[in-house]
Amino acid sequence: MCGWLQRERDDVIAFLREENRVLKARLEGRRLRFDDDERRRLAELGHRVGRRLLADVATIVTPDTILRWHRELVARKWMYGGRGRPSGLQARIRALVIRMATENPTWGYTRIQGALKNLGHQVGRSTIARILKTAGIPPSRERPMTWRTFIRAHWPALLAADFFTTEVWTISGLRTYYTAFVIELHSRRVQILGSTPFPDDAFVVQAFRGLIGESEGSGSVDS
Numbered sequence: 001m002c003g004w005l006q007r008e009r010d011d012v013i014a015f016l017r018e019e020n021r022v023l024k025a026r027l028e029g030r031r032l033r034f035d036d037d038e039r040r041r042l043a044e045l046g047h048r049v050g051r052r053l054l055a056d057v058a059t060i061v062t063p064d065t066i067l068r069w070h071r072e073l074v075a076r077k078w079m080y081g082g083r084g085r086p087s088g089l090q091a092r093i094r095a096l097v098i099r100m101a102t103e104n105p106t107w108g109y110t111r112i113q114g115a116l117k118n119l120g121h122q123v124g125r126s127t128i129a130r131i132l133k134t135a136g137i138p139p140s141r142e143r144p145m146t147w148r149t150f151i152r153a154h155w156p157a158l159l160a161a162d163f164f165t166t167e168v169w170t171i172s173g174l175r176t177y178y179t180a181f182v183i184e185l186h187s188r189r190v191q192i193l194g195s196t197p198f199p200d201d202a203f204v205v206q207a208f209r210g211l212i213g214e215s216e217g218s219g220s221v222d223s
Contacts, residue, residue: 017057024060032060043069093121097131101140105149108140158185163199180207 034042046054046066054063093116100112107115109125109132116123132138151158159182166177178199183190193207 013057020060034061039069040073042066043073046070093123094131094135096121097123097128098135098137101132101137103149104153106140106153111140156186159183160185166195180204182211 042061043066046063047070049057051063051067054066096116096119097112100107100115104111109128112128113123113125116128129139161180161182163178163180166179168175168177175197177195177197179195180193180199180203181190182193191211193211194203196203
């Protein structure tokens with residue numbers, strides 16, 4: 001009786017093995033794509049069978065691949081803190097969200113969501129809002145901005161303005177001319193706005209109109 005059952009089992013295994021070979025031949029070299037549930041089932045059974053027997057039985061997937069799936073299954077069990085994302089990944093995403101909101105006070109939930117997507121993380125706006133609320137960080141319109149953060153955020157557009165004086169001999173004698181200039185802080189490029197012996201309000205307004213393109217005649221030099 002035991003011998004008959006063993007032969008029956010061997011015949012079933014031989015049939016399934018040959019069926020797999022036929023199916024694999026029909027694929028003509030094309031790779032099969034397995035979903036997570038299929039990989040899990042093959043990994044659990046393949047681990048019990050063992051590498052030596054898998055080498056005789058497995059034809060669609062190599063024994064190494066099946067055993068690797070099993071190792072990943074075990075690793076995933078320890079990585080996940082219950083359902084959802086791995087706990088380590090949750091901590092990294094939380095840190096990223098807080099850092100983005102802190103370093104970029106004008107960024108709202110959608111902007112942070114887009115930045116996370118560029119890094120390969122799909123995170124919902126409600127999740128971002130919950131993370132920031134838990135961390136005590138208000139929405140962007142209510143978020144305070146430090147002077148350092150403001151400077152860093154607007155650095156390419158910041159200018160410093162001042163006057164320098166030049167003593168010029170004229171027909172009426174020695175006269176002081178006031179030259180208005182600005183310097184781009186990020187490039188250290190200096191732009192001359194104009195020069196006059198009478199630096200009144202009208203001169204300053206006209207000089208800065210020239211700076212924003214409402215007038216012509218200003219020049220620039222590199223410092």
